[in-house]
Amino acid sequence: MTLAWLGTVFLWALAAVAIWTAFWSATLTSWSDSETAQGQLEEAGPLRFWVAVLLIGLTLAMLILGGAFVMDVFAIEYVARHSAETLPWYYQVAAIWGGHEGSFLLWVWLFSGVVWLSARPSFLPNRVLFPLVSVETALLAAYLLFLVYGSNPFALATTALQDGLGLNPLLQDWALILHPPLLYLGYVALVPPFALVMAMLWRSDASADCLRWAQPYALLAWVFLTLGILLGSVWAYYELGWGGWWFWDPVENASLLPWLLATALIHVLPLARRHPRFRAWAQFLVIFAYLLTLIGAFLVRSGILSSVHAFAVDPTRGRLILLFTLWVGVLALGLWGYRTLSARKEPPVPLLSQESSVFFGSIVLWVMALTVLLGTLFPLVMSGLGLGEVSVGAPYFNQVMAPLTALLVALMGLGLMSGYLNGQRLSSLTLIGLSAGGSVLVALGLWLWLPSKAVSALVAALMAVWIWGSVWLHARAWARTRHVIHGRAPIGTWLTHVGFGVLLIGMVLASVMETWREVRMQPGDSVRFEGQRVTFTGLESVTGPNYLATRALIEFKSADGKVRRLTPERRTYIGQTMPVSEVAIDSSWSRDLYVSLGERVPGQADTAWSVRLQSTPFIRAIWGGALLMALGGLIALWQKYARIVVPIRPGTQRHGESE
Amino acid sequence: MRLSAVRRKRLMWAFLVLVGAGLGAWMMLQALQKNVMYFYSVSELLEQPASSEKTVRLGGVVAAGSLRQGQGVKVFFDLTDYQKSIPVVYEGLLPSLFREGQGVVATGQLMDEGRFVASQLLAKHDENYMPPEVAAGLKKAEP
Structure with missing residues (x-):
């Protein structure tokens, strides 16, 4: 009883703190234009203090809910519905995120964690820190209000139960202990980039600073989303008993959508930093990525889908999330459109360059996200308009994603090898032709060795060889210039792309060669x-x-x-x-x-x-390829951004950042 | 009117982008149209039968006393909305909680002889759960 009461009061208080912090930092943002820099400095400390209060408060809320689970407090409805006395303690702890209310608390807790992390670096100037914190805490306040008002995990049960109803057996599994936290970390890590872009647009900041500071979060989001999706897929494979590893289930799509955008972001953000021409595009992608996490929350939490992931049916909840998504979307995209239209034109980049490959690749990724979104939302729109109940099956997704993947892979190879193409005796086009021809030959050899002689296996082999070959050329180009640039070897980049080739081969072979009885x-x-x-x-x-x-x-x-x-x-x-x-x-x-x-x-x-x-x-x-990708992401994260988390000692030389 | 070289190039680009986007959107919608599966309740499917080449989703309740075991893992049962019913044949592992009196959604084709050949059955993971489409279909069929 006391625990429930304590938890609820806590959440209300935290919502109030978040609202207050959001308003205060918003005021500071408008002041900081006029006041002297000295005056603002003194405000940064207290602001960071309140951000830390939010994190500590939500950590305590998590502990209270965890305690209620471990101590079998079945007076709390959420605990009664998702736990039982016989449930082993580790599943009792994991049951915190076994249903809608608790998993949303987990989401909000992780959210406050990244808010704290993103406000921490002392190199952030106040002109960025204030709007950043303002946008983040405003969003956090909205989430908190939704949590405590619409889905309070501490709500008391109407009838006291002797024992809980137990945790859904499908969720009693190690992968399910890790899957939601990893995915949610991925989702919330997309918030700081969004807030940084909003800070840029708010103050019409034309510099690339904010895009640079958004980079580590995009990579963090990408790594966690990769791991989260991987675990979800592994879990579906061995727990659902159907033997499949990807179903194009709306809820799987909800996690794939931000992943596609995060993939685009980790490539476009460094690009936009160097080339003002791509800044508006990068900002658009950041906003879109954040909106997709909201749409994902809507899909999962509105209860309009029937899926293993869907939580209880409650239409008001769905409507609230949808309204919030629309509101944020209109506001953010409106501001973006206004600023972009009034921005000045920037010079273009050459067509055959790493820059344009990355740019076109990001467009392909965005189109992929749009097609998945279309297939996912189409049934909802049809049903909402009263045009009949329909569902879009896996064939649609496979049919549209296959050509887009081929296009993406072609661009990926071009982008990777472009560094090598410069300064060779032969022309770039000739070299590309030679690489393509060589890839076809090697792929034919690989195909003969592979146990499947399906055409799709040959295509997969060709795509993988094309990627691996261009990674090799990328490595050669790096070795050639290492004496000049003095950067660390981009092992992360290499591993990730090699892993993607492995993943492609695995996906195609597992699909065409699977047999069952x-x-x-x-x-x-x-x-x-x-x-x-x-x-x-x-x-x-x-x-x-x-x-x-x-x-x-x-x-x-x-x-x-x-x-x-x-x-x-x-x-x-x-x-x-x-x-x-x-x-x-x-x-x-x-x-x-x-x-x-x-x-x-x-x-x-x-x-x-x-x-x-x-x-x-x-x-x-498939598992190995995805693991290689995540590992590559982690290495890149460590090599490039560790110094943000682990403060650099004075005197340590900052190495040039390689992309 | 003569266009400058830059203008002409830009126009050509815009044209190419438009054609590409149009083509892409058209292909996307084609794929969508081809792979959309309509949901029918039992009465709806009997009133306006879908062609046997079209995969549809049929929702209803497994009629009491209709479940029969065939060769191997083949089963026969009737799906009903308490007004009319359709015989269904399915070969494969039955989902948990597949019982007579349960609401299920079957994916498959309606054959010309009036039998529904299901390739997938969805029953939900909860005793009291009724797939929303099935519940709506039952409500519609009520006289």
């Missing part, structure tokens, strides 16, 4: 699958900490006599009626053997079960 089996039955003899040898009952399970013993015997035993389970958690499938996977580097146990076949002798057998080649390449 769904069969009915009883103990003693054997079927042939993928050259193996699969025998259902028996069943046993298992008692877990908070579930009962039936475990099937399934034996795979390959032609060479090697035997592998897999044990898929079907679990029923205490207090839940829905049984969930716990799949068994035998992984090797080139393919996964996957077994999931379905239902006991009704109307038959008691022992017959439906079983899904699946072989997914090269799914490791």
Whole structure:
């Protein structure tokens, strides 16, 4: 009781602090034009203090909710709905983000964390710090009000329960402990760039400073989104029991959209810093990226979708988020349009250059985001206009994303090799032609070696070889100029792009070569699958900490006599009626053997079960490729921006930033 | 009227961009139109049958006493909106909580002989949950 009361009061107080900080820093922003620089300096300290108060307050709120979960305070409705006494403690902690209210508190907490981080650097001049903090805390205040007014995790239950209802069994998994925090970190890291751009537009600042300071956050967002999406995909693969790794589910799309924009941002922001011509475009992308995180929140939290991710149905919530999104969008894009129209024209860059490749690549990424957005929102618009209930299936997304990906890869290669093309004896066009021809030859060789002879596998091989080849040329160009530039090797850039090639090959091979069979089996039955003899040898009952399970013993015997035993389970958690499938996977580097146990076949002798057998080649390449990309991002983050977080000692030489 | 070289170049660029954007948008809408799946309630599908080449989503309740087991993992059942019903055949693993009396959404084609061949079944993860489209369809079918 006291905990609930304490939590609610806390959130209201924090909302008040956020509103106050937003107003105060807004006033400071307008003052700082007229006052002397000296006067403003004294205000920066207290401002940072209130930002820290917000972070500490929300940390305490998280601790209170966590405490309520661990101490089984079922008087709080949210705790009662998402926990139970038998739930292991680590899932009780993770249950904080197991539903709408708590996961939104997590989001807001992480939000306050990046606000604090972005206001911390002492090199930020007040003319940037004040509007930055003002925009960020205003947004934070809106989120906080939405949290405490519309979805308070500390609300008391109307009827006191002895025990909680338990956590959704699908969420009782290690990947689900990490997946939401990683994604939310990615979402909130897009806020400082947005606030910095708004600060630029607010004060019609023509310098590139704000874009430079936005760079680390864009990269941070990209790394976390990559990891978050990867974990979500891994989780869907082994937890949902359908054997797929990407479904073009609206909620997956909600996380992919900001990722596409973050990818564009990490390339366009450094570009716009050097070339004023791209500044307006970079600002537009930053605003768009932030709006997409809001649209994502709308999709997930409005309850208009039926999906494993969708939270409870509550139309008012959806309407509130939609209104807020529209309001922010109109305000931000309006201000952007006004400033851009009145800006002066800047000189163009040559067509065949790294700059234009990056620019066109970012346009492709933006168009990708638009097509995904169109496919995701189309059913909602149709339904909203009363034109019928429709859904847009995976074929649409695959059909439009494939050519766009090919275009993106072509530009990616051109951009990477452009540094190498300069100052060669042969003309750039000849060299590009040679690289393309060489890629085709190598890709043909790779294709012959690959186990799939599908045309799409050849295309994937060509794309991967094109990327890897241009990374190699990029590395050669770097080695040639390293004595002049004195930068650190851009290992992050190389790793990430190599990883993307691996990912492409994995995605295509896993899609075209996947085979599966769904069969009915009883103990003693054997079927042939993928050259193996699969025998259902028996069943046993298992008692877990908070579930009962039936475990099937399934034996795979390959032609060479090697035997592998897999044990898929079907679990029923205490207090839940829905049984969930716990799949068994035998992984090797080139393919996964996957077994999931379905239902006991009704109307038959008691022992017959439906079983899904699946072989997914090269799914490791998908996970591995995505991991390489995230690792590359982390290395780049460390190499370029560590000194922002870890203060540099006086006397340490700042190295030139390489892109 | 003579255009300066710069003007002409700029005009050509604008033209190219317009053509490219138009082509892209057209292809996008084509792909969308081809892959949109309409949702039907049982009565709606019987009143205006979709062509057997078109994949549609059919929502209804699994009729009590209609579930039959076929060869292997094949099942037969009727989907009903308590007014009319359509026989459905499905081959594959049934979703958790697929029961008689449950609301489900089946994705598939209506064959000419009046049987619905489902390639995917969605039943929801919660006893009391009814997919929103199914609930709306039931309401519409009420006399």
